[in-house]
Amino acid sequence: xxxxLEELDLDTTTRVAADVPWQTVVWDDxxxxxxxxxxxxxxxxxxxxxxxxxxxLCVHTEGRAIVATGNREAMERHxxxxxxxxxQATVSRAEP
Amino acid sequence: MIVAGRSxxxxxxxxxxxxxxxxxxxxxxQVDSVLLLGEVDDPALGRLLPxxxxxxxxxxxxxxxxxxxxxxxxxxxxxxxxxxxxxxxxGERVVQIELxxxxxxxxxxFLTDLRLIxxxxxxxxxxxxxESDETRDDYLRAAYEWAGFVQGSMLEVLDPISS
Numbered sequence: 001x002x003x004x005l006e007e008l009d010l011d012t013t014t015r016v017a018a019d020v021p022w023q024t025v026v027w028d029d030x031x032x033x034x035x036x037x038x039x040x041x042x043x044x045x046x047x048x049x050x051x052x053x054x055x056x057l058c059v060h061t062e063g064r065a066i067v068a069t070g071n072r073e074a075m076e077r078h079x080x081x082x083x084x085x086x087x088q089a090t091v092s093r094a095e096p
Numbered sequence: 097m098i099v100a101g102r103s104x105x106x107x108x109x110x111x112x113x114x115x116x117x118x119x120x121x122x123x124x125x126q127v128d129s130v131l132l133l134g135e136v137d138d139p140a141l142g143r144l145l146p147x148x149x150x151x152x153x154x155x156x157x158x159x160x161x162x163x164x165x166x167x168x169x170x171x172x173x174x175x176x177x178x179x180x181x182x183x184x185x186x187g188e189r190v191v192q193i194e195l196x197x198x199x200x201x202x203x204x205x206f207l208t209d210l211r212l213i214x215x216x217x218x219x220x221x222x223x224x225x226x227e228s229d230e231t232r233d234d235y236l237r238a239a240y241e242w243a244g245f246v247q248g249s250m251l252e253v254l255d256p257i258s259s
Binding site for chain 1: 143145146163167248251255
């Protein structure tokens with residue numbers, strides 16, 4: 001979990017300005033328990049409890065939340081992991 | 097069904113009635129079958145393995161090519177472990193299962209996949225849909241609710257403050 005965060009930081013800080021970043025988006029799903037989504041966010045991304053809860057509520061109320069930003073490969077790894085947990089997640093280009 | 101902490105603090109302890117264990121084993125076997133035999137256009141499989149790029153067919157297929165096998169393997173392994181842990185306890189009144197945190201994750205993800213499949217089969221998403229086979233739907237809905245109860249109870253033990 002720690003290594004994921006470090007990679008994420010590295011991705012963000014070493015990105016050159018010309019690169020358009022990518023996003024990992026998690027979508028609302030009426031099936032998944034809110035406590036489960038929050039626990040996944042904390043366990044996988046290493047978010048503090050408050051941040052995990054905020055993002056989970058964002059998914060729940062807004063229908064989606066951006067849970068990570070960085071290079072495309074890193075975002076695809078996150079989306080693959082989210083699919084492994086049974087969450088609906090997509091990769092998209094960040095808004096300029 | 098009793099869901100409790102373990103004496104050494106890590107993980108979770110489950111006590112299931114024999115009937116509950118048999119039901120769970122059967123459901124786990126069905127999840128495994130959906131993953132193994134599911135048709136490409138099975139909407140339940142679409143819930144388990146959603147598109148990473150819904151608006152970019154080529155990118156979506158590329159992602160699927162690199163990730164699908166390992167995702168299916170992971171989900172099948174989780175289902176098989178639940179099936180094996182709950183299988184064949186005839187003669188016993190209760191089935192006791194101890195899970196460490198990593199094993200508990202396998203159960204949590206399995207229960208999520210199970211609920212996604214049941215939701216698709218019973219049409220939780222398509223409200224107002226009048227299904228003719230009401231008995232089958234009642235059974236699936238009860239299994240869906242029960243799987244949610246088991247998962248919620250496990251989370252209360254594994255992640256006490258948020259629950």
